[in-house]
Amino acid sequence: MSTTFQLDTATSRANPTPQPTRRLTVPAIRARKAGGATAQPLVMLTSYTARQAQLLDAHCDMLLVGDSLGQVIYGLPSTLAVTLEMMIAHGAAVVRGSYHALVIVDMPFGSYEASTAQAFASASRIMAETGCAAVKLEGGAAMAETIAFLSSRGIPVMAHVGLTPQAVNVLGGYGARGRSEAEHDKIIADGKAVADAGAFAVVAEGVLEPIAVALTEALEVPVIGIGASARCDGQVLVTEDMLGMFERVPRFVKRYENLAEVIHQAAAAYAGDVRARAFPTPDQTYQPKV
Numbered sequence: 509m510s511t512t513f514q515l516d517t518a519t520s521r522a523n524p525t526p527q528p529t530r531r532l533t534v535p536a537i538r539a540r541k542a543g544g545a546t547a548q549p550l551v552m553l554t555s556y557t558a559r560q561a562q563l564l565d566a567h568c569d570m571l572l573v574g575d576s577l578g579q580v581i582y583g584l585p586s587t588l589a590v591t592l593e594m595m596i597a598h599g600a601a602v603v604r605g606s607y608h609a610l611v612i613v614d615m616p617f618g619s620y621e622a623s624t625a626q627a628f629a630s631a632s633r634i635m636a637e638t639g640c641a642a643v644k645l646e647g648g649a650a651m652a653e654t655i656a657f658l659s660s661r662g663i664p665v666m667a668h669v670g671l672t673p674q675a676v677n678v679l680g681g682y683g684a685r686g687r688s689e690a691e692h693d694k695i696i697a698d699g700k701a702v703a704d705a706g707a708f709a710v711v712a713e714g715v716l717e718p719i720a721v722a723l724t725e726a727l728e729v730p731v732i733g734i735g736a737s738a739r740c741d742g743q744v745l746v747t748e749d750m751l752g753m754f755e756r757v758p759r760f761v762k763r764y765e766n767l768a769e770v771i772h773q774a775a776a777a778y779a780g781d782v783r784a785r786a787f788p789t790p791d792q793t794y795q796p797k798v
């Protein structure tokens with residue numbers, strides 16, 4: 509689908525031409541897995557800005573406003589310092605920039621772990637202030653009560669198991685999970701617990717492929733892989749990783765572009781033109797009307 513956009517400056521909304529179909533809903537995404545199988549894998553990418561959302565929207569089933577924006581946008585060393593306010597500002601921008609994909613916003617570290625009441629207060633702010641359709645939170649069995657609490661009160665939850673970056677200090681790094689039998693069993697048990705609690709989908713990050721496959725076969729709800737397996741019900745990547753904005757990326761990332769190089773070259777050409785007084789030309793300047 510090829511779509512062009514104009515920005516309505518009064519509302520900051522993208523006005524795509526042609527108008528896309530209605531926005532995908534949580535039940536529609538959930539229903540893509542039927543009888544234990546997903547005929548057409550679900551496509552998810554991260555998005556943090558309105559313009560990026562406009563460009564990705566037509567190609568994706570889901571846009572995730574991931575707390576990875578901490579590193580990608582803000583240059584933070586991890587996701588731990590990301591705030592609810594950051595997630596809300598970027599979540600609202602992505603909702604404004606999209607019409608088709610289901611928008612899911614990450615709950616940042618410290619905004620949901622203390623109690624079900626804290627989780628509801630944070631998630632309801634995210635939903636009300638961004639217009640997103642669902643939230644994502646990290647953690648397995650320990651988060652089951654929270655997922656049940658939110659789901660039964662109008663807040664659809666996508667869960668996230670395996671490598672959970674907010675727990676980096678407990679895990680000791682960002683390496684793949686599930687190498688020991690105990691870890692393998694825990695990831696499967698975590699996936700079952702969050703699905704039983706009402707999660708409409710589960711992200712499985714950085715797990716050995718057999719675990720991803722076993723989880724996908726075991727759960728009724730879609731399992732979205734990242735560093736997992738092509739046999740998951742869908743895939744997600746950090747958009748900037750996939751576009752080649754960074755020199756170093758995890759081995760599970762496939763680069764579909766080299767935008768860092770494109771930007772270097774464009775910036776170098778601009779700098780050369782400015783220094784040579786070759787920009788602006790008459791085409792880019794305003795002259796008095798004669």
Ligand code: KIV
Pocket residue numbers: 554572573574575576577614668711713734744745746
């Ligand atoms: O924050 C994020 O971008 C994520 C995805 C990598 C799944 O959680």
